[in-house]
Amino acid sequence: MIAQREQSGEQIFVSQEMTCNVGLLNDVMVCTAEPTTIPIEPSIVGNCSGDLAYFNSRGGPRDARMCYGPDAPYILYGSQSSYSCIGIWVEDARMLLDDFHAERSVVPKLFTHATEVQKPPPVGGMEKNFFLFWDSSNKAYVHHDIYPHRVFAQLEFDGSVGPDLGVNSASKDDVCLKMYMPTLAPELESIHQATNSLSITLCKRADSGCTPTAVNTFIFTIFQHKSYHDWHGIYEPYVMVFQRDAPFEVHAISQRPLWIHGRGPLTRETQSLLYSDPNKDIPSGHTEMFYVTSISWKTHGQKYHGYLDDPLFLAFGIEDTRAGLIDVLAEDLFSDLGYCPGKM
Template sequence: MDWTKSDTFDQQMLRCVNQPKTLDLPSWRSPEGSCGLWSMSESGVGHIDSRIFMSPQGEPLMIVGTNGIANCVHQFVVDLRTIIPDLESKLEVENVPIRFANLTALPRESPLAEIEKNYQLLFDEKDDIFVHHEIGDRSFTAMSDVGMRNLGVYAPTPECILSLRKTFAHPDSQKMTIHQATNSLRVTLCEYPCEPSLDNTVLISIMHVKYERFLDVYYRRYLVVMNATAPFHILARSSNLIYAGTDEQQMVYSVAMEWDHSHYRRRRESRDNPRNAVEKREERTAAKLTPDTNKLVNDYYHGWLDDTLLISLGLNDKESAFIHVNAGQLLDCLELCPK
C-alpha cells in the first residue's frame, strides 16, 4: 500500500498499489421462484459485498454474498488460501488447517429472507464460531466441526442501537436501515502488555446506519462493543465515526478491519527505547502473553488499547481506501447500553 490522492476526497489516503485481480469463485442458480423482487438475480447475481478478515487461528477468510442454495441470495464463507496461490506462504500460515476449502453456506434457522446480507462471525473465548445474522433483530448460529446449533438469544438488541432507527413520512422515497458492516475483533481494555481476561476484554465491530433518498445513499458508522462470551451482550456504542475528515454527503462505508500489530508494535518500541525496548518486552511478557498460556491472545484477532487498527473503506462504489486508527481512540467516548 501507499499514499495516493483520493478521487472522492481532496486528501491523501492509503490504497493498494497493485491492480485488483478477479477471484475464480464457483457460481450457480438460485432455486426457481426464490427471487421474487430480485427475479433477474436468479440466474446469477455474481459475488457481492465481500468482507475479508483473519480468524483467531490465522485463517484468511472471506464472507461473500451470492446465489443461495435455499433462497435467492445468501452469505457464504471461504478460506482464501484455496483461491489465491501462495497466500499461505505470504501470510506464514502454512500450518493452519483449512476448514472452509469451498464456498460454505453460513447457517441460519428458517425461514430465510429472500436476500440475506451482512452476516458476521463472532469468536468466543474458546475461539468457537458464532454466526451473527443482524444487529437490529439479533440471532446467532453456533458452528463447529461436528455441526451447528441455533443459539437462544438472551441478549436482544438494546435501545442504544434501536434508537438510531428513524421513520419517514414518505418511506417509498426516503428510508433508513441499520445493519452490520465489518468483521469483529477482540480487544483488551488496557495497554499492552496488561494481562487479558474475560473481565477486561470485549469484542468490537462497526455497524452502519444507511440512509436512502431516491438514488442518493450515505452512511453513518458506529462502533459496537460486545461481551467476549456468548450470547455477546451489547455493552456500548460510539457516536458517529467520521473517517479522516470525509464528507458525510459522500457514500463512505466500512468494509473490514484488522490489527496492524507487527508494524506498529515494532515502531512504538523502537521509538520509546531504541536500544533495548524489544528485548525488555520479550523478557517480561514471553511467559504469559502467548496463545499457549492465555487463550484470549493471538496475533490475528486480539489486540490492546494502544494497538493500531487498519480499517478498509469503500468510497462511492468506485474507490477503496484504508486508514490507520488507534484502538483507544475508537473506544474513547462511548454510550453505555443498559441491559
C-alpha cells in the same frame, strides 16, 4: 486487498473478485503487481423467484470481505443460495490466495471449500452482511442481524448453525439498543451490519498490568445507520461492543457516529460515478457516501485480538466509485461509548 471487478457491457452478468498486494504511494493505495482474479468456486444454480428472479442470471461472488479469525484469514461473499435467493458464503483465504500457498498443506483449516453460512429461521430472500466472531475457546459463531433484535448462532464446519442465541440476551440487549441506537425515520432509513469483528482487551498493551481476562476482553464490530433520501445513500458508522462469551450480551454502543477525516459535501468535484451524467441533479445538503467495510489490526501478523493502544485499519468505500483506508488507534473508536445498564 480484494475488490469487485467493474461490471459493464457483456460482463454485467458475471461477477468477479480481484486481489492484489498494496502499498502506499503519496497517500494513495497502489497495487504492487497486476490484480488477479480470486479463484472462487462457481455459483450454484439460482433459487430466486418473483421480483428477485433477475439474480438467477448474475453469477459469481459479490461484496466480498476478507477478515482474520484467531488463526486464519477468511473471505466472505454473497452469491446464489441453497436456502434463499442470495446468501453468504465463506472460505479459508489460504486456499484461494497465492500469498498463503506454503500453508495450504500443513495447517488444519476450517471451510477449505466454499461453504454457505446458514441462518436460523426466518430466512429472507436477500441475506447479506453476516459477520463471524469467536469466543474465548475459539468456537466460531455467526452474527446475522443487529436490529431490531440481534440474531446470532454457533457455526458448524458444514455451514449449518444452531438455534438463535440472541433470545438468551434479548431482554437486556433490547433495552441497550433502545437507549443508544440512532432514531430511524419512518421510511428510507435502516440499520445495517457493516464490518467483520475483532476482539479487544480494554487496557493498553504498553501497561505492565494489562492482562486479558473474561472481565476486560470483548468483541467489537461496526454497524451503520443508512438513509436513502433523494435517491442517495448516506451511511453513519457506530461501534458495538459485546461480551466475548455466552450469553454475548451487548456491553456498549457509540453515542455518536464516527467521522472519517476527508469526508466532504457531495458536489460535482466528488466525481461520483453515481452522478457522472451532468444532467442528473446532485441532492442538496448531502455529504459524500462513505461506508465502512472492514476493520483489521495494522501490525503485520496481528490477527483477531488487540489492545486499546494498537493501531487499526478501517477500510471504506466512497460513492460506489473508489476505496479508502484510514489508520486509527483502537482507543479512538472507544472514546465515546454509551454503556448498557450495569455494564460500566
